[in-house]
Amino acid sequence: MSAILEVRDLHVRLPVAAGELHAVRGIDFTVRRGETLCIVGESGCGKSMTSLAVMGLLPRRAKRQVASLRFDGIDLSSLSERQMSDIRGNRMAMIFQEPMTSLNPAYTIGNQLAEALTRHRPVSGREAEQRAVFLLEKVGITSAGDRLRQYPHQLSGGLRQRVMIALALMCDPALIIADEPTTALDVTIQAQILHLLVSLQREFNMALVLITHDLGVVARVANRVAVMYAGEIVEVGTTAELFARPMHPYTEGLLRCIPIPGRTRRDEPLGSIAGLVPSLIGQQHGCGFANRCEYVQDACREGSVLLGMEAGHAYRCLFTPEARRPAEVRS
Amino acid sequence: MSASVLETRDVRCTFSVRQGLFKPKRPLHAVNGVSLTLRKGEVLGLVGESGCGKSTLARMLLGLQAPTGGEILFEGQSIGRLDRASITRKIQTVFQDPYSSLNPRKSISSIVSLPLRVHKIGNPADWQNQVERMLDMVGLPRRVYHSYPNQLSGGQRQRVAIARALIMRPEVIICDEPTSSLDVSVQAQILNLLRELRQELGLTYLLISHNLAVIDYLASRIAVMHLGRIVEEGTTDTIMRQPSHPYTKALLASVLTPEPGLGVPATDLGTSFPSPLAPPPGCTFHPRCPAAMQVCKEAAPKPRAQADGGMVECHLYT
Ligand SMILES: Nc1ncnc2c1ncn2[C@@H]1O[C@H](COP(=O)(O)OP(=O)(O)OP(=O)(O)O)[C@@H](O)[C@H]1O
């Protein structure tokens, strides 16, 4: 499968009162045509900054530095803001956690859906409306024709997220980046929306980058997974591989933290990861996970740790799982 | 079966809300006739989706919200006849949001000791000692004694909230989404702490969550709430393995465990979303229920006792 999106050595830095915050620290990833890549990590690890950097939507003060950023053969890093806005919402669309950040409360659903198409394609208003109705029905909204005249605030949260998905699909994109699209929704509605996203992704053969903090969502949705920690990708692999044989101590620890009904013993403590995420302000040294890792050695705190390659399954650790030893003194 | 500590009998809470400036007020039945029993030493899990009335029920149990109907009993006595102070000595709470539930201008020592000062419990000379013991117990370093909430992480703040609840030596702790705003690695630390404290101190918990996997790990019984009513209740094993109510089944199917290969199940719930301000007639779940029948649109189902001591409220079982 060929790549639709290629990101090499992406950095995002944000000036803050105490210095420079290194939110994304040199990450590489590739998204293949038609696949679902999940980027997973805990809050503050840099997931949203990564997606905004790819879309060219970073906050004004943020600095993006990237060795290569290619979408569908186009070098995005050299495009002007104007050229970028021709691609956004067109061949590459985004879905946010909070639908109201993308929906304008002052316009009807129909107007906003139609505008998304007429902005990028030479079609009549009538044709745009037809596509809007077609897609609203696709995302499971009944009596779609009537919904066109409604305003965003007249819809429930779940319906709004469905409208957002229809909006993203208007120009038949090759790639959708969805940042926590179901985090604000109730669990039954989350399952419905994810079910819908997966089936549409297959039907329209789009690539999907799904960003989430929830490893349960990842296991059920992704073809491949990239695990982020403190601004870096610490492990990447196919979903089956990564869940069956997590290679990075962080991934391994994270999987032990999640209670699974029917599997987790109720009379035993859950696994947990002691300590806190390091501050990303100022220059970073050594492995980002060193202060929480149960296998940390002196060597881990020096220099940088590279992503070791292993047949499509890579992880950022100085040691193979077999070579790891418990740390002598825990701090 | 151990004695009941807290009991609600057909308890109700109706708010009067206005949807627009010029629209008339309408009743919102946030809690619409709930009868539940919390027995000594157990963990009762309360699960349901946003707005179904979980926090309103919790606030009534804590004496923070007056019921508009029904009765709440603490150790067999009507709570209406007990004074607030004696309720707070026995029932404490840990809220969802460790960011807003702690006063940002107060130090950790003053936050944790506040209940002792308010209720004038014990000897002031001993308060520091007690606070330090609580910090040890919830796994916080003693150096946070003089810190402020904004200097602590989310998980540490939730430990402060637990220390503040425990210092009163309560019998019951009501945990309202204690881990919902935390990352999973921190959630695991807090769930372990709640589990250890219960064993050590013999506490009784009402654990509120929308996450059935969290409830399954800690609770011995589960009550499922939907639009102001308990629609099913039973032992954790029954609810998790053989749920009866279509809503419980949908909630269970929606738990996305980290097990690859299972995919995202289709729940067949449709896209309508009943508003608590205009609840549908009959069974309030009928617009989303894949098993709905004609009778469900006309008459509300009545609760029916189940073999394991639980109950279900659905026309399929009447
Ligand atoms: N003070 C109030 N005035 C008016 N309506 C209220 C008030 N408090 C709660 N409600 C309404 O009562 C219903 C139940 O609210 P409650 O906070 O108990 O839900 P919940 O189950 O705790 O939801 P969540 O999972 O989102 O915390 C909601 O429709 C809510 O909007």
Ligand SMILES: Nc1ncnc2c1ncn2[C@@H]1O[C@H](COP(=O)(O)OP(=O)(O)O)[C@@H](O)[C@H]1O
């Ligand atoms: N506008 C901003 N100004 C300064 N720092 C920010 C800003 N937005 C995010 N950050 C910081 O950048 C880091 C990564 O944030 P983000 O990408 O939003 O994380 P995630 O989406 O993984 O939760 C965090 O440390 C966060 O506090």
Ligand code: SF4
């Ligand atoms: S490099 Fe060292 S500290 Fe980092 S994950 Fe590997 S063993 Fe742990």
Ligand code: SF4
């Ligand atoms: S009463 Fe009817 S609509 Fe309600 S849950 Fe049972 S079958 Fe479904």
Ligand SMILES: [Mg+2]
């Ligand atoms: Mg984010």
Ligand SMILES: [Mg+2]
């Ligand atoms: Mg609540």
